[in-house]
Amino acid sequence: MIFEALTSAIFGGLALKAHLKKEGIGGNDSQKIQKLFSVSGLNVKDGNQTYTSQLIRKINHDWGTEYKYRIPRGRSFEDYEAKINVLKAGLNTKGYKFNLKQLKDLKFDKNIIENIKDLYVKEMTDNKEIELSWDGMLNIRVYNEPLPTEIPFIKGTGWKVAFGMTREKNKIIYHDFEEFPNFVEGGTARYGKSNLINVIITSLIQQKRNSVKLHLIDLKGGIELCDYANIKQCVNIAYEPEEAYKVLSNAYDEMKKMQTRIRKLGKKKIQDTNIQERHFIIIDEVGELNPEEAVDKKDEKDTAGNIIKMSEKTLKLECKKLMSQIARLGSGLGFRLILATQYPTGDIVPRQCKQNSDAKLCFRVQSGTASKVVLDETGAEDLPPIRGRAIYQMAEKRVIIQVPKIDDKTIQDTIKPHIVKKGVNKIANNKTDGERRKNIAVLERTRLS
Numbered sequence: 393m394i395f396e397a398l399t400s401a402i403f404g405g406l407a408l409k410a411h412l413k414k415e416g417i418g419g420n421d422s423q424k425i426q427k428l429f430s431v432s433g434l435n436v437k438d439g440n441q442t443y444t445s446q447l448i449r450k451i452n453h454d455w456g457t458e459y460k461y462r463i464p465r466g467r468s469f470e471d472y473e474a475k476i477n478v479l480k481a482g483l484n485t486k487g488y489k490f491n492l493k494q495l496k497d498l499k500f501d502k503n504i505i506e507n508i509k510d511l512y513v514k515e516m517t518d519n520k521e522i523e524l525s526w527d528g529m530l531n532i533r534v535y536n537e538p539l540p541t542e543i544p545f546i547k548g549t550g551w552k553v554a555f556g557m558t559r560e561k562n563k564i565i566y567h568d569f570e571e572f573p574n575f576v577e578g579g580t581a582r583y584g585k586s587n588l589i590n591v592i593i594t595s596l597i598q599q600k601r602n603s604v605k606l607h608l609i610d611l612k613g614g615i616e617l618c619d620y621a622n623i624k625q626c627v628n629i630a631y632e633p634e635e636a637y638k639v640l641s642n643a644y645d646e647m648k649k650m651q652t653r654i655r656k657l658g659k660k661k662i663q664d665t666n667i668q669e670r671h672f673i674i675i676d677e678v679g680e681l682n683p684e685e686a687v688d689k690k691d692e693k694d695t696a697g698n699i700i701k702m703s704e705k706t707l708k709l710e711c712k713k714l715m716s717q718i719a720r721l722g723s724g725l726g727f728r729l730i731l732a733t734q735y736p737t738g739d740i741v742p743r744q745c746k747q748n749s750d751a752k753l754c755f756r757v758q759s760g761t762a763s764k765v766v767l768d769e770t771g772a773e774d775l776p777p778i779r780g781r782a783i784y785q786m787a788e789k790r791v792i793i794q795v796p797k798i799d800d801k802t803i804q805d806t807i808k809p810h811i812v813k814k815g816v817n818k819i820a821n822n823k824t825d826g827e828r829r830k831n832i833a834v835l836e837r838t839r840l841s
């Protein structure tokens with residue numbers, strides 16, 4: 393029985409090796425890639441001619457190898473992207489090489505079949521990860537080691553927050569909020585959006601405790617951001633859409649005051665002054681502010697036709713306008729907008745906010761369409777199902793990273809010295825409806841101008 397299992401595993405291995413050899417998917421990685429292009433239909437036939445991808449350059453790095461290809465006419469980058477799993481599987485199939493020690497170490501217990509299978513799979517497959525990108529040529533990066541599935545919180549520097557580790561041998565990517573003030577993140581539930589918000593807030597408090605001002609909107613019922621409610625850096629916090637409107641309009645007022653202050657100094661932008669403060673308006677689950685989803689659409693009006701109570705729809709539309717204004721005008725005034733959503737569909741992230749966010753991050757999503765909502769490109773649907781694994785995109789550059797996981801102790805240790813008073817209600821709820829309407833009118837004018 394044992395002999396049978398062993399021999400069938402061994403002969404299975406030999407058969408697979410023979411099959412791969414026959415197919416020509418043996419050899420080194422560049423030979424394998426060429427063959428995989430061919431067997432997966434990426435070559436182009438024109439009459440008697442077959443056009444193949446041409447290897448232009450091969451660069452060896454300490455993390456692995458980069459191949460640059462000129463692709464044949466009639467093929468697009470998307471054709472290659474669609475075959476990424478074929479490439480991955482093909483590159484990770486390697487030669488058969490059980491040795492005597494491995495056979496000696498095999499546990500001959502009741503799980504012998506499983507033990508042989510494990511050894512077989514381990515020996516027949518590699519763990520290389522690959523990445524495709526396009527810059528006029530097809531770039532294929534083959535990494536020797538997989539990216540870790542969990543890394544701890546990493547300290548930032550100044551306004552730069554450590555967003556994650558790349559595959560390039562422990563290289564850390566920092567997001568610089570001075571360079572990319574607005575930021576959008578998305579992804580399916582439980583892949584790490586709120587964790588990243590906690591990473592950002594903690595890093596900013598650690599590095600810029602006297603200059604960072606937080607305007608927090610936690611539409612997940614307060615479970616994620618309530619820890620920060622009583623620290624001195626928190627200007628306002630909201631847990632409901634009505635409160636979100638107040639927090640946003642308060643932040644907008646502050647932004648206008650800052651504009652006047654900067655103008656009085658004879659400067660055009662905050663970076664030209666010695667004003668250190670920077671305001672971060674952070675919304676966890678911006679999808680809750682989507683006007684399209686509003687149930688109540690009828691405003692309450694007085695006899696003169698003035699709105700005395702906004703409907704849910706009007707309220708959310710106003711929130712959308714405020715977000716758009718902050719994203720559009722805020723960067724030179726020191727106001728930064730951070731939006732997170734797990735519902736990356738349609739217009740959930742206001743267009744102006746997207747257009748003014750040069751940096752975006754997307755965890756795994758269900759479809760290419762969802763990936764496009766966050767990144768404007770597909771790709772996040774192909775991420776492996778690993779929490780914290782994301783595509784980080786700045787302008788034209790995109791990279792796959794593992795976001796650090798922050799633990800509760802690091803958050804608590806960071807905020808403890810800054811707690812001012814327990815139970816302070818910081819929601820900006822002191823505006824009258826008249827003041828709100830005035831604010832809406834100002835917004836309308838700015839929007840039209």
Ligand SMILES: Nc1ncnc2c1ncn2[C@@H]1O[C@H](COP(=O)(O)OP(=O)(O)OP(=O)(O)O)[C@@H](O)[C@H]1O
Pocket residue numbers: 541542543579580581582583584585586587588612734779780781794795796797798
């Ligand atoms: N960077 C990370 N590395 C490893 N594990 C992570 C990481 N981020 C989050 N996780 C794990 O995933 C769980 C969910 O994370 P988080 O609450 O941030 O997800 P989310 O995307 O905000 O989900 P939801 O939208 O449902 O609130 C966490 O409890 C944590 O265990």
